[in-house]
Amino acid sequence: MIKLLIVDDSALMRRQLKTIFQAEGDFVIEVARNGEEAVELNKRFEPDIITLDINMPQMDGLTALSLLMAERPVPVVMVSSLTEKGAISTFEALNLGAVxxxxxxxxxxxxxxxxxxxxxxxxxxxxxxAHLKKSRGLAARIRGDLSVSKVTGAAPPKRSTLRVEQGARNDGLVIIGVSTGGPRTLEDILPQLPGDFPWPVLVAQHMPPSFTRPFAERINQLCALDVFELQRPMPLEPGKICIGRGGADMVVMRRANRLMVSTRPESVQHLWHPSVELLGESVLQHCEPQRVIGVLLTGMGYDGAEAFAELKRRGARTIAESEQTAVVFGMPAELIKRGGATKVLPMERVAEQIMQWVNAG
Structure with a gap:
């Protein structure tokens, strides 16, 4: 049995969520009306998983989350509104340790x-x-050195220690597929790429439409490279990190013998969006696999596994995030199962391996 704690100030939402999980038959459920009750029940009920609303009276979800992670760390899924304000709060929750x-x-x-x-x-x-990741600076927040309400937005930019070697070619492409646990993981990997990184980077992160622009802006604050949400067809440019727009798919195409990246309406043939599989298929169609690096990171399901495995079979170099660091070892596990991983690496070694391959030509 899975012990689930549902935390929401709305009686309707508590009832709806409880009904959904009671019908599953293998959940033991408790409910809380606010953050204070959640913190107490986390210690008394000892849930395996918590759903936590962000906007609540008495104690909001972010404050409650910080206390939950400090006193008894537990996997938490935030319940968020589909607005840009909701997106920003959600990213802060993920930074605090939500899954x-x-x-x-x-x-x-x-x-x-x-x-x-x-x-x-x-x-x-x-x-x-899920595999819980420690939150950056959480101990300082709990001690009161920084209030949770003031710790919003992205962390200060990181200075990369990786360097591009002279003579490295600039005609390659990096594609990254990621889902559950992706925002925190990308915040750790992408800032490690140096400002003179010579290849374009395309990121398919499963997200709703209103989330990808503030997410790209957040990552842009962390990186030496320019990071942006894909809005319209554009040429692939060295040293640019392109985040696929939520509510659409991202594909590589060729126009007038020039590689472009573009959005297209969500494909009904694929379950997750922006689709990693569709991105990989378009790269197979238009790019030289020997000049492609594919990275499949944390996420449930199998999106991208088959296309990335085929890229490897045709000469691409691929990385699957290891179970050691993946929040959910689904997508990378599927790539490994298909024999599609050139390397299986923990999150902290991914950027270094990308740089080694780029410098090797």
């Missing part, structure tokens, strides 16, 4: 939660077995 988030389709009180019932169940089940 994933559930978007409310109708805002604060969702009357159509059943529309995403399968997604909610899948995310909570995946998070229940």
């Amino acid at each position: 994933d988030y559930i978007p409310k389709p109708d805002g604060t009180i969702s009357l159509s939660i059943t529309e995403i019932e399968e997604e909610i169940i899948a995310k909570v089940r995946a998070a229940a077995g």
Whole structure:
């Protein structure tokens, strides 16, 4: 049995979520109306997984999350509104240690939660077995050196110690696929790439439409490279990190013998969006595999595994994040199972390996 704590100030949301998980038959459920009750029940009920609303009276979700992680760390899935403000709060929650988030389709009180019932169940089940990552600066926040309410936005930029060697070619491409646990993981990997990194980087991170622009802006604050959300067709440019837009897919194409990256409406043939598999298929069609590096990071499911495995078979170099650091060892595990991983590496060694391959030509 999985012990689940549902935390929401809305009686309707508590009832809806409880009904969904009671129907599964293998959940023991407790509910809390606010952050204070959540902190107490985390110690008394000892849940395996918590769903936590962000906007609550008495104690908001971010404050509660920081206390939960300090007193008894547990996998947490945030319940977030589909707004840019909700996105920013969600990224801060992920930075504090939350595993994933559930978007409310109708805002604060969702009357159509059943529309995403399968997604909610899948995310909570995946998070229940997730690998927790320590939050940067959490101890300082809890001690009171910094208030949680003041710790918003991205962390200060990191200075990369990696260097591009003279003579490194600039005709390659890096593609990255990631899902659950991705924002925190990308915040650790992408800032390690130096400012003179010579290849374009395309990132397919599963996210809803209103989240990808603030996420790209957040990552841009951390990186020496320019980071942006893909809005329209554009040439692949060295040293640019392009985040696929939520609510669409991202593909590579060739126009007038020039490689471009573009958005397209979500493909009904693929379950997750922006689709990693579709990105990989387009790279197979238009790029020389020997000049491609594919990286498959944390995430549930198998998105991208087959396309990345085929890229490796045709000469590309690929990295699967290891179980040691993956929040959810789903997507990288599927790549490994298909024999598609040139290297299996923990998160902290991914950027270094990319640089080694780029410098090797």
